[in-house]
Amino acid sequence: MFEEEEKKLEQRKKSIDKVEVPRDKLHFAVQSGFEKAKKERALKRSKIRKRSTWSIAIAAILLISFVTSISVSPVFASKVASIPGLEKIVSLIKQDRGLTAAVENDFYQPINLSQEKNGITVTLDGIIADKKGMVIFYSVHSKEVDLSTLEIKYLELSSGMTPRYRFGLGNNYGLNLTPREGTNFYSGVKTIEKVAFSKDPSWGMGIKNGDKIEHFNIPFTYKLMDVENKNIVVDKEVTIEGQRFKIKQLIVNPIRTTIKLEEDPNNSKKLLSRAFDELKLVDEMGRTWSTTPGNSYKVLPKGNLWEVPLMESFYFHDPKELTLTFGKVAAMEKSEAYVLIDTETKEFLEQPSKSIFSNLQVKDNRVSFIVQVDKEYDKNLVHFNKFIDANEKEFYIETGGLTPVVNNYVRGSMITVPEVGQKFEFELPDKSFTTYTNPIRLDLEFYPSWIEEDVQIEIK
Amino acid sequence: MSEMKLVEQAIKGNEDAFLDLIHSYQEALYRTAISYLKNEGDALEAVQEVTYRAYRSIKTVKQPAYFKTWLIRIMMNYCQDVIKKSKREVLEDRIVSMQGVSEDFTYLEVEEALLNLSDYERELLHLKYFEDVKIKDIAVMWNTPEGTIKTRLHKALRALRHNFEEKGEMKRV
Known part of the structure; x- marks a missing residue:
């Protein structure tokens, strides 16, 4: 029945079997993995023995700190047994050391409220909340409708009637609900980085069933956990390829750790979007906390302060020593970080020395050019959100959804042209509406350019 | 021993x-x-x-x-x-640069199709066609009836075929 597919899979196996195995390195990899596990076990034993006279609570927290993602700790298991509804979300959090520890330390608040509409039931299972943000666990099940035919259209957190957070998908998009294997049950988790405490919050969700969107809204109440942050003040400077940065401090709270750092305004290079994707913290036992790629951001558009959130928080792990490394930092010369276009003469007046832009065209009020990025570079990073005319007037380029009917908004698009690159196109403002003055400038927030130097910073 | x-x-x-x-x-x-x-x-x-x-x-x-x-x-x-x-793109590029197998286009096609399967389906195909584990044994291990495993295996192969076909159409266009 599937002879062809089977044949292809067998061919694939054969070609992978042909790949040469680096035997020495492989042997070494096994040995070092084994050593790492042994060392950790020994450490764990000695620590627990030493503190056996301490209170059970402290012992429990210590134990947690040695649990990594793969196995579930006894503490965690007992929480699962004692908190109603928690078993549903286990698979969502056991990959995240920070969240697991939050549950183990009683930060999980079960909600277990459901709403049913046309055979589909949405449940707000529970939340983890601290002063800044919230992690929301929700699930969907149905006895009548096959979940894999449904799509999520939006997720929303409101305070009274006011939406506080919304994750929405455009008209033509939906997120497939993929039910858990062998069930008709879906569970999801949404981390909301910043949301103020609200007395009357509600969780909303839009689910597309065929042509119809079902809107769910579940009001709930929760306690704001009054916890102390375990912030670490660093105030250390670092130089990477001549560019100076200052690590200000680490904001450490139960669900999130954020690194605050500052770029020296006199640096010759500009930090690009996703500047700190490779930043990493390693503790004395080799445990690593990495950043969530793409999540580092500038606090103020014109400021020098950056915030880099980590994927997991180490709040409950209390590392003794912490070392920070940067990896590759996305940056380019400030003097080159833009493209200057004259729409009359239809040419690039200025662009970076090793330019990735070509084939400029101006036709019927539309400007377009090709952006060529290497295979190693994520083409999703390529974007322009505004252009600036000779009088510093800003025009915002809207590439998705509706373009606001305001005279400094124009439509734009980015498409992939096979074997050529990304084609970026935007409209010039309608002259009867508003005017602009040549040349126009597009500032670069992305570029395949990095700085890298082997530097380490002792945080703790 | x-x-x-x-x-x-x-x-x-x-x-x-x-x-x-x-x-x-x-x-x-x-x-x-x-x-x-x-x-x-x-x-x-x-x-x-x-x-x-x-x-x-x-x-x-x-x-x-x-x-x-x-x-x-x-x-x-x-x-x-x-x-x-x-990111997936990164991975696809790695496939191309892999030595010794890059000439074989079928291989690339399979690789792309596999990326579009669910984790479960990919795991199943891997055990069956890569590790040569018998359906009977998978059923015992996962504590699932043999018939169910077979159905899921077929579903996975069908998904794979679907991915091939989709790819084929794109090429024709």
């Missing part, structure tokens, strides 16, 4: 037995990693991490007869996590 004895010893905490076992399966683990991650560095790191994870959870092995598959599954889970964390 027979493999079963070794596994039993390893579960009891015998470190030499554990190391013997991992070393005897290190190549299988490496090939699984290569099949997912496509490059030597990442595959070696995967083997290291899986050794570490296996040692930590050795006590959870319930069926010593399926020890090898247990290891392979830890590896597959690990690789799937890595893939999710990195």
